[in-house]
Amino acid sequence: MLFVCYPRCNTCKKAQKWLDEQGKEYTIRDIKTDNPTYEELSDWHARSGQPLKKLFNTSGMIYRSMNLKDKLPTMSEEEQLRLLASDGMLVKRPILIDGETVLIGFKQSEWEEHGGIV
DSSP states (O other), rough: OOOEEEETTTHHHHHHHHHHHOOOOOEEETTTSSOOHHHHHHHHHHHHSSSGGGOOTTSSSSHHHHHHHHHHGGHHHHHHHHHHHHHGGOOSSOEEEEEEEEESSOOOHHHHHHHOOO
């Protein structure tokens, strides 16, 4: 299992604590120092079943400073994925990848639903 996070993020800390309490084994990847590639993001997006907008960290400073709320609707999916791949701080976190399951963001109830897989 791969746990993609930003170590200083409180939501990521909560998710990591939850994983530890469940006794799950995982590999940590710091999204700021090891930014996901275009190919990884494209794959995770497809496996998550979520709209591409869900991969954006909409509460982040970079998202707001770039005025992406207004720009994203006019961008192609490829442009959005390339933008996400340019800076890990644009990407919603944490992301948990386990086989075909990709969970974006931490909602404990959602992660519990996938408890048998995750």
